[in-house]
Amino acid sequence: xxxxxxxxxxxxxxxxxxxxxxxxxxxxxxxxxxxxxxxxxxxxxxxxxxxxxxxxxxxxxxxxxxxxxxxxxxxxxxxxxxxxxxxxxxxxxxxxxxxxxxxxxxxxxxxxxxxxxxxxxxxxxxxxxxxxxxxxxxxxxxxxxxxxxxxxxxxxxxxxxxxxxxxxxxxxxxxxxxxxxxxxxxxxxxxxxxxxxxxxxxxxxxxxxxxxxxxxxxxxxxxxxxxxxxxxxxxxxxxxxxxxxxxxxxxxxxxxxxxxxxxxxxxxxxxxxxxxxxxxxxxxxxxxxxxxxxxxxxxxxxxxxxxxxxxxxxxxxxxxxxxx
Amino acid sequence: xxxxxxxxxxxxxxxxxxxxxxxxxxxxxxxxxxxxxxxxxxxxxxxxxxxxxxxxxxxxxxxxxxxxxxxxxxxxxxxxxxxxxxxxxxxxxxxxxxxxxxxxxxxxxxxxxxxxxxxxxxxxxxxxxxxxxxxxxxxxxxxxxxxxxxxxxxxxxxxxxxxxxxxxxxxxxxxxxxxxxxxxxxxxxxxxxxxxxxxxxxxxxxxxxxxxxxxxxxxxxxxxxxxxxxxxxxxxxxxxxxxxxxxxxxxx
Numbered sequence: 001x002x003x004x005x006x007x008x009x010x011x012x013x014x015x016x017x018x019x020x021x022x023x024x025x026x027x028x029x030x031x032x033x034x035x036x037x038x039x040x041x042x043x044x045x046x047x048x049x050x051x052x053x054x055x056x057x058x059x060x061x062x063x064x065x066x067x068x069x070x071x072x073x074x075x076x077x078x079x080x081x082x083x084x085x086x087x088x089x090x091x092x093x094x095x096x097x098x099x100x101x102x103x104x105x106x107x108x109x110x111x112x113x114x115x116x117x118x119x120x121x122x123x124x125x126x127x128x129x130x131x132x133x134x135x136x137x138x139x140x141x142x143x144x145x146x147x148x149x150x151x152x153x154x155x156x157x158x159x160x161x162x163x164x165x166x167x168x169x170x171x172x173x174x175x176x177x178x179x180x181x182x183x184x185x186x187x188x189x190x191x192x193x194x195x196x197x198x199x200x201x202x203x204x205x206x207x208x209x210x211x212x213x214x215x216x217x218x219x220x221x222x223x224x225x226x227x228x229x230x231x232x233x234x235x236x237x238x239x240x241x242x243x244x245x246x247x248x249x250x251x252x253x254x255x256x257x258x259x260x261x262x263x264x265x266x267x268x269x270x271x272x273x274x275x276x277x278x279x280x281x282x283x284x285x286x287x288x289x290x291x292x293x294x295x296x297x298x299x300x301x302x303x304x305x306x307x308x309x310x311x312x313x314x315x316x317x318x319x320x321x322x323x324x
Numbered sequence: 325x326x327x328x329x330x331x332x333x334x335x336x337x338x339x340x341x342x343x344x345x346x347x348x349x350x351x352x353x354x355x356x357x358x359x360x361x362x363x364x365x366x367x368x369x370x371x372x373x374x375x376x377x378x379x380x381x382x383x384x385x386x387x388x389x390x391x392x393x394x395x396x397x398x399x400x401x402x403x404x405x406x407x408x409x410x411x412x413x414x415x416x417x418x419x420x421x422x423x424x425x426x427x428x429x430x431x432x433x434x435x436x437x438x439x440x441x442x443x444x445x446x447x448x449x450x451x452x453x454x455x456x457x458x459x460x461x462x463x464x465x466x467x468x469x470x471x472x473x474x475x476x477x478x479x480x481x482x483x484x485x486x487x488x489x490x491x492x493x494x495x496x497x498x499x500x501x502x503x504x505x506x507x508x509x510x511x512x513x514x515x516x517x518x519x520x521x522x523x524x525x526x527x528x529x530x531x532x533x534x535x536x537x538x539x540x541x542x543x544x545x546x547x548x549x550x551x552x553x554x555x556x557x558x559x560x561x562x563x564x565x566x567x568x569x570x571x572x573x574x575x576x
Contacts, residue, residue, distance in 0.1 A: 185431050185439050192428045195417035202377065202411075203478065204403030204432035260419075317460075 009324025010179045013262045017044060017175050020270055022168045031157075034164050038232065040273045045171040045225050046246075047253040047265035048178045053218040054251065055260035056187055057211060058194030059109070060117045062247050063124030064222065067097035069241030070127060071223025072230040073137055079231065080143050086153070086162065090170075090227040097223025098216045105212035112197070121244065128242035142237025163232040170228065174221045179262045181217065182324065190214050191260070245290055252297045258307030262324050267308060272296075327355040329388075330486055330517050336375050336385035338368075338541075345371040347541040348385070353486070358508070358518045360532030360549070362525070364561060367538040369521045370412055373488050376519075377409050378402040390485065406434040408479035409488035412521070414471040418464035422455055423447075425463050425474055426481045433482020445481050453477040453507060469500045476504075480511065487511065489520040493527055505531050529553060537561065 004010070021044055025037035050064050071093030078084040078092055108119040132140050153159035181187045189210045192200035201207050230236040249272065257268025272293075279289040304311045313320050329352035338346040345368045353359050361369050374380045376387055378399040386395045394402055408429070417425050423446055430442035430449075437445060450456045453473045458466060463474060472492050479487055489508070493501050505527050512518055522528035528535070529549040537545040537552055539561040545552050552558055 185442075188424065188428050188431055188439070191420055191424075192417050192432070195419055196415050198379075199411070199415035199417065200428070200432075201399040202379070202403060202409060203429055204400050204434070204436075204482065205428070206398075206400045206432075 004180065004183050007179070007183065007324065008322050009262060010176070012322055013175050013179060013266060013324070014172060016263065016266055017171060021171065021266075025164065031160070034161070036277070038164055038167060039277075040270055041167050041171045042225055042229060043249075043253060043269035043273045044266050045167070045174045046222055046250050047257070047269040048171075048174045048262075049218045049221040050250045051218075051254050051259060051261075051265040052178060052181055052190075053214055054254055055258075055265070056181060056190040056194065057214045059211065059215075060113075060251065061120040061215075061218075062117045062251070063120035063122070063244070064218070064250055065241075065243060065247040066120075066124040066127050067101065067219040067222040068226040068229075068246075069124075069131070069238075070100055070226070071097040072226025072236055072241050073131060074223075075227030076143055076145070076230045076236045077137060079149060079227075080145055083149070083152075086166065086227070086231055089231070090166065090224045093227035094220045094224035097219040097226075101216045101219035102212060105215040109208065109211045109215060120247075124242055124244060124247065128238050131241070132238045138237070140238060142235060142240075144235040145231070160232055163228050167225070167228045170221065170224055175262065175266065177217070177221075178265075179324070181214075182262055186210065186213070194260070245293075248297075249293055252293050252300075255297060255300045255305075255307055258309030258311070258313075261307070261309040261313070264307050264309035329353060330355040330390055331376070331519070332386075332388040333372070333376065334386045334388070336372070336382045336387060338371055338375055338380055338382050344541050346375065346382070349375075349538075349541075349543060350385075351536055351543070351546065353517060353519060355485075355517050356512070356515065357533045358512050358520060358531055360528045360535040361519060361521045361538065362523075362528060362535060362552075363538035366540075367561075368541040369538055370490055371541075372538070373409060373490055373519075373521065376402075377407055377488060400432070403433050403482065404436065406482075406485040407488070408433055408482045408484035408486075410472075410475035410479050410490055410492055412490040412494070414468070414475050416463035416466065416471050416474055418462065420463060421460050422450065422458045422463055422466070422474060422477075423460060426450060426455075426477045429478035429481035430483075433479075433484065435483050442481070445483070446477075449477045449481045452510070453480070454503070468495050469497075472496065472504070473507075476507065480516075484516060486517045486519065489518060489522075491521055491523060493522055493524040501527055 021040050025034040053059050053061055074096040075089035075093035078089045111119055131137055150156040150159040153162055189205045192205050193207050197207055253268040253272045254265045256272055258264025276289055279285040279292055309323050313323050331353040333349055333351050336346055336349040349372055363369055375382045378397045381396040386393055389405055389407055426446035426449055427442040430437045430445045450459055453476055455473055455477055476492055493504055501524060508531055532549055535549050535552045536543055537558050544557045544561060545555045
């Protein structure tokens with residue numbers, strides 16, 4: 001552990017996150033900068049979580065947003081109906097996502113390649129359909145947070161800052177966990193599975209167990225993130241919680257920065273969100289910004305399948321110690 | 325030299341559709357021995373390995389490893405008991421370094437070492453197998469001979485009791501073969517029991533204490549390398565029946 005904390009790659013990842021994602025909002029103290037930063041942090045945390053499954057373990061999840069949505073719903077429900085504190089709600093959201101991932105892991109992680117990817121889409125769509133018809137969660141209309149809830153956090157403005165700070169801390173935690181997984185024995189097992197699952201099993205990697213835990217770990221943080229996001233939003237509805245294209249954007253971000261690296265998803269998420277911000281305000285691209293994401297994914301897969309960090313690692317082996 | 329059986333294969337059968345790949349395979353492998361397994365292509369040698377280490381579950385029969393019935397166990401459970409193997413078609417973890425490949429062997433195999441100890445063991449094994457210079461290269465960048473060595477190093481890093489070697493000599497040139505044979509002997513001298521499949525006959529006959537011959541899934545011969553080499557059934561399996569050939573010729 002001590003040796004791991006001295007790793008320059010970890011500090012580069014943490015400093016990158018803090019400097020480019022958190023600092024601008026704190027320095028300017030403006031709501032606009034905070035919202036921009038929130039979007040980026042959410043993307044960084046989501047992409048880094050997804051990377052544990054996609055990058056380290058080699059399993060492509062097209063429906064990862066289901067954990068964000070479910071966690072968000074569960075946490076929101078607890079805050080709205082039972083008046084639970086945000087921190088507790090976030091933990092509950094993370095836990096519910098973890099439980100779902102654990103159960104799913106047992107069922108669909110036996111599938112490989114495209115079959116697993118298809119199953120994850122099915123899970124997301126099934127969950128959306130279920131929530132839409134689940135009356136305690138407000139059915140198709142969803143739920144709106146009682147305004148009074150914000151009062152207990154010192155008013156709406158303060159509540160939004162609290163949600164923001166919590167998201168920033170959560171993102172830092174995700175990056176730390178991502179690093180610890182990557183440099184651990186567990187992570188070595190995951191990468192062995194990614195490279196060759198049959199060979200990994202012959203070597204003694206208990207693949208079903210390792211994959212399930214990777215899936216659980218990659219689901220916990222999106223679940224918590226969902227709670228923070230919908231708390232900030234003030235309402236939650238099925239159409240916002242289980243947006244399939246956000247899953248795909250997650251994959252784009254991971255691939256852009258470099259799957260299987262700690263730093264890659266951070267940079268990929270930040271870069272993609274900046275790009276998306278620019279596209280949304282441009283008259284030419286604002287309606288086709290998702291098409292740009294699709295083209296981007298295609299270009300990455302065709303020309304730099306390892307992503308930006310992966311490409312640098314391959315090109316300059318000396319940098320491998322830092323660009324972890 | 326040889327002691328109690330470390331591996332007992334009893335009446336193991338396995339078929340694929342209508343093809344009987346293994347028919348009542350039965351043998352004991354005493355501790356400390358090098359047992360060779362030969363036979364024409366498709367004789368069921370690799371299938372036998374797969375039945376032993378859990379890739380396939382045999383349809384009939386039992387496999388005992390160190391007096392424990394491991395029939396139908398998963399490969400990772402078998403690995404943890406101290407049984408390691410190499411693959412005929414090399415299966416390196418390509419995007420990981422040579423060191424990481426070998427460390428994985430140590431981390432997840434028999435001894436379940438933590439990372440730091442695994443690194444020490446891996447370095448020692450890399451020296452032993454002559455891969456030390458390639459330590460930080462990606463496994464994908466190795467040539468065939470080096471990849472064969474990597475397979476072996478990864479299996480050894482687990483510190484197994486029993487090692488299954490599936491054609492570690494195939495595709496190597498004569499110098500490389502001589503080196504590899506030497507390595508196999510050294511492994512045995514360290515107390516590891518070895519079951520080896522090989523097509524490079526002179527090398528196998530040289531290194532094995534005993535040899536089993538499979539043909540169409542059946543054990544057709546068993547004995548010392550000399551006995552097996554002079555067994556008419558073995559010659560027939562490899563070359564076809566000379567008398568039968570003559571008879572066909574006569575009918576024409």
